[in-house]
Amino acid sequence: MNVTLRQLRAFTGVYRTRSITRAARELGITQSAASLLIQQLEAQLGVKLFDRSTRSVQPTLAADEAFDAAERMLSDAQGLSRRMRDLAQARAGRVAFLASAGTASALLPMVLAKFRASHPDIEIDMRDVAADDLVPRLTATDAEFAIGSVEGEFADMTIETLTSGRLSAIGRRTADFAARRSLTWDELAQLPTIAMRRETRIRIQIDQALSAQGKRLDPTYEVTLINTALAMTAQGLGLAILPATMLPADQFPTLIARPLVRPAITRPVSLLQRQGRTLSPAAQAFVATARTVLAGRTTPASG
Amino acid sequence: MNVTLRQLRAFTGVYRTRSITRAARELGITQSAASLLIQQLEAQLGVKLFDRSTRSVQPTLAADEAFDAAERMLSDAQGLSRRMRDLAQARAGRVAFLASAGTASALLPMVLAKFRASHPDIEIDMRDVAADDLVPRLTATDAEFAIGSVEGEFADMTIETLTSGRLSAIGRRTADFAARRSLTWDELAQLPTIAMRRETRIRIQIDQALSAQGKRLDPTYEVTLINTALAMTAQGLGLAILPATMLPADQFPTLIARPLVRPAITRPVSLLQRQGRTLSPAAQAFVATARTVLAGRTTPASG
DNA sequence: TCAATTCATGAGCTTTACCTATGAATGTCA
DNA sequence: TGACATTCATAGGTAAAGCTCATGAATTGA
Secondary structure: OOOOHHHHHHHHHHHHHOOHHHHHHHHOOOHHHHHHHHHHHHHHHOOOOEEEOOOOEEEOHHHHHHHHHHHHHHHHHHHHHHHHHHHHOOOOEEEEEEEEHHHHHHHHHHHHHHHHHHOOOEEEEEEEEOHHHHHHHHHHOOOOEEEEOOOOOOOOEEEEEEEEEEEEEEEEOOHHHHHOOOEEHHHHOOOOEEEEOOOOHHHHHHHHHHHOOOOOOOOOEEEOOHHHHHHHHHOOOOEEEEEHHHOOOOOOOOEEEEEEEOOOOEEEEEEEEEOOOOOOHHHHHHHHHHHHHHHOOOOOOOO | OOOOHHHHHHHHHHHHHOOHHHHHHHHOOOHHHHHHHHHHHHHHHOOOOEEEOOOOEEEOHHHHHHHHHHHHHHHHHHHHHHHHHHHHOOOOOEEEEEEEHHHHHHHHHHHHHHHHHHOOOOEEEEEEEOHHHHHHHHHHOOOOEEEEOOOOOOOOEEEEEEEEEEEEEEEEOOHHHHHOOOEEHHHHOOOOEEEEOOOOHHHHHHHHHHHHOOOOOOOOEEEOOHHHHHHHHHOOOOEEEEEHHHOOOOOOOOEEEEEEEOOOOEEEEEEEEEOOOOOOHHHHHHHHHHHHHHHOOOOOOOO
16 A cells, blocks of 8 residues: 555644644544554554654654655645636636637627636637638647637537627618618629628638629728728728628727628637537636627527 | 545556556556546546547646646655655664763764764764763753763663773773783872862762772872873873773774772763653664674673 | 543444446547 | 447446444553
8 A cells, every 4th residue: 555645634633733632533533543544654654653652642753754745745635626626616727719810809809808707817818810720720729619600510520609690781870871771782782892802711601602693792992801891981981791790889889780681691600619628617618608698699590 | 535646646647648548557457447546536626637538538728737736746755755764764864862971972983983884874963961961951852862871760761771881090001001900999099090070970970989988089180071081191191090981992092991990880881762752763773883882892790 | 549531452334446347439450 | 331459437246445433551630
């Protein structure tokens, strides 16, 4: 057998109290059990730890030396337990995840704010990445999950849609525009528009959906960043063509979104996880927050 | 129940090898036992430590955090065991003891030399003390034992005679002196002599023994230190009156001792220990060395 | 001398720990 | 694709350990 923490607990107890009986009471065991634990430890270490008579329990020099080491081990054990409990309850820890650039800028800030309010001590490491890189990066890095607009199936990945935004025209709140319930892509063709560049994931999706219907989008401006498109829209340069979920209402209070129809195109925001990999409790808490926050923003699929 | 070192050993093994089976082999237990230990630890800490399938065992983030703490505890445990084993085998440690001034200067140096040769890593703390102080100091300080000329009984002390020296006349190796087997105290009265001061323990013993026989000692010189007496003798100032054991042959090669008789007075060198207090293994080793070294020098009680 | 306290020990019971055997899942190679 | 090999999990049984209770021995204090 080997030294056990039980024995060390008994040892430090006896060392401090100079009494087997008192130490046993502290540990919630009987005096005889404590006596045995000390005997075991002495046999284990090959050293007498206490000179004991019925009337006194005197630590030996060896006990003096052993005491510090024993205390350190016990406090390490307690520290480990406490730390793990904190991790388990998501009161401590770190969440590393990937987010596509658009999601990170438009959708996640409010999730982050809510999460930070409820879990102030959890470190967050959000890495924004091109949408196409989400899956390869998730397999390669230590990120626990990814959030972004991804569709399809991937080996060793589970995918879950958190919310989905209808492709919309975003423009200034003019009386004319505000009156509209929706716009068709055909109507849009006659207006100045701002869309994402052709290489972007979102644009590819649009172009594919439209060409399936024999239509096409000829934007007045093409940009790379969502924020650029929104800023230009706010300046009245045209209507931004983006999922409605991508409009942060607080950043652009003058803008409103109206769904585009014929065809209606929806764009999911999905959560990607590696299969067979448990999320850390902190990450689980974050995902839960994301689910509730984003669920409130889902554009109904029909309408 | 609580976290055990067994569990931690299994944990670090699995963490390192990424395999329950391999870790079990390392620990010399079966795979199923190792599997159970991991499950226990997880339940204990409330945290999943490994994502395991039949094909892979992946540490979680919690496991990454726990690993260092676990390793430290295990190495502390090993360090404790090793340190205690060293103490037990007297390969390390410290011996603190008291010695009366005379013993310390004349008798113990050779014991120290022999002990140091066989136990080079043991620290020695020898405190020389007036003979009368041996007992009070031994009860009050952390010294483990005392060596000196003490007779009688003391509460809570065990006493053991290590050697005893006959009171002798020590002089230069002249043909005349060397030819003598012994001297009587009466013969001594006509010669120049060097004795210890009246206050010293050794002198008190001499005076008592002589006065019991109606005799007395009138030394030419009275000194405090044994070495002074011997140095004066070496200069031919007179015969030193000391126990034969107190003559270090290597320091004073020109001197020889001849026992004093009528009466023959012996002076024990004793080992004092506190009753019910185990000596540390280092101290036991030292005492053993002292016993063997000093036993060789004992003057036969009769002769 | 008696009562009280404290540590050690032995008997007996309960709990734990471990092993063997087996099942389930997954990756590999023909 | 199907047989095979590997690996982890689980169930059942047994050996070992741990604990309690009861008791004994030693020592202190009244």
